Amino acid sequence: DAKTTQPTSMDCAEGRAANLPCNHSTISGNEYVYWYRQIHSQGPQYIIHGLKNNETNEMASLIITEDRKSSTLILPHATLRDTAVYYCIVRVADSGYSTLTFGKGTMLLVSP
Amino acid sequence: DVKVTQSSRYLVKRTGEKVFLECVQDMDHENMFWYRQDPGLGLRLIYFSYDVKMKEKGDIPEGYSVSREKKERFSLILESASTNQTSMYLCASSLPSYNEQFFGPGTRLTVL
Numbered sequence: 451d452a453k454t455t456q457p458t459s460m461d462c463a464e465g466r467a468a469n470l471p472c473n474h475s476t477i478s479g480n481e482y483v484y485w486y487r488q489i490h491s492q493g494p495q496y497i498i499h500g501l502k503n504n505e506t507n508e509m510a511s512l513i514i515t516e517d518r519k520s521s522t523l524i525l526p527h528a529t530l531r532d533t534a535v536y537y538c539i540v541r542v543a544d545s546g547y548s549t550l551t552f553g554k555g556t557m558l559l560v561s562p
Numbered sequence: 563d564v565k566v567t568q569s570s571r572y573l574v575k576r577t578g579e580k581v582f583l584e585c586v587q588d589m590d591h592e593n594m595f596w597y598r599q600d601p602g603l604g605l606r607l608i609y610f611s612y613d614v615k616m617k618e619k620g621d622i623p624e625g626y627s628v629s630r631e632k633k634e635r636f637s638l639i640l641e642s643a644s645t646n647q648t649s650m651y652l653c654a655s656s657l658p659s660y661n662e663q664f665f666g667p668g669t670r671l672t673v674l
Contacts, residue, residue, distance in 0.1 A: 491667075491668075492667060492668070493566070493652050493654070493665030493666050493667055493668050494605070494652070494654075494663075494665045495665070496662040496663065496664070499662075537604075549595070549607055549610060549620065550607075550663060551607070552597075552604045552605035552606075553604055554602070554603075554604045555604065
């Protein structure tokens with residue numbers, strides 16, 4: 451699986467957009483980009499994933515560059531409850547069993 | 563909603579004890595996973611299972627074994643607990659063709 455690089459920490463003001471970057475310069479053509487987050491004292495939670503098109507759901511938007519070497523997770527209106535560690539993961543989506551390799555992630559702190 | 567439950571939130575055991583961590587999921591998922599999470603190291607995969615009675619080693623299986631006798635239940639066993647197994651243990655489940663993993667709340671194990 452391709453390795454990802456994320457900033458260790460980021461700050462965001464409540465109500466503003468949080469833009470979390472991820473570099474995955476060695477990503478292969480059949481690898482998806484996944485984002486999970488982990489709120490303190492809870493298990494990780496799936497947010498969104500994509501292959502090459504931009505994706506949006508009720509939680510966030512995922513913007514993947516045309517060369518697919520980097521992506522950005524956007525939380526459009528961050529709240530205090532979005533304070534968490536955010537993990538960017540690249541993984542082949544196959545039809546069999548699947549595993550995820552979590553890196554160290556980005557600690558996002560949303561402040562009032 | 564998918565629910566993954568773990569038998570205990572907090573557990574304290576002594577060195578040399580046999581420890582059982584239980585995980586149950588209620589969504590008929592084929593895949594189940596055990597991770598441990600340590601500060602500075604992120605989540606690391608211990609074992610996973612893609613079917614009843616099937617198991618595969620993850621990245622750090624040493625000192626652990628698993629059991630999957632029923633589809634909904636995946637047990638992690640520490641045959642002889644050691645202090646370096648003090649950690650947060652997270653269980654997850656997923657469908658085979660879909661990479662979203664659903665995590666339980668975690669068990670914080672302390673081995674004295």
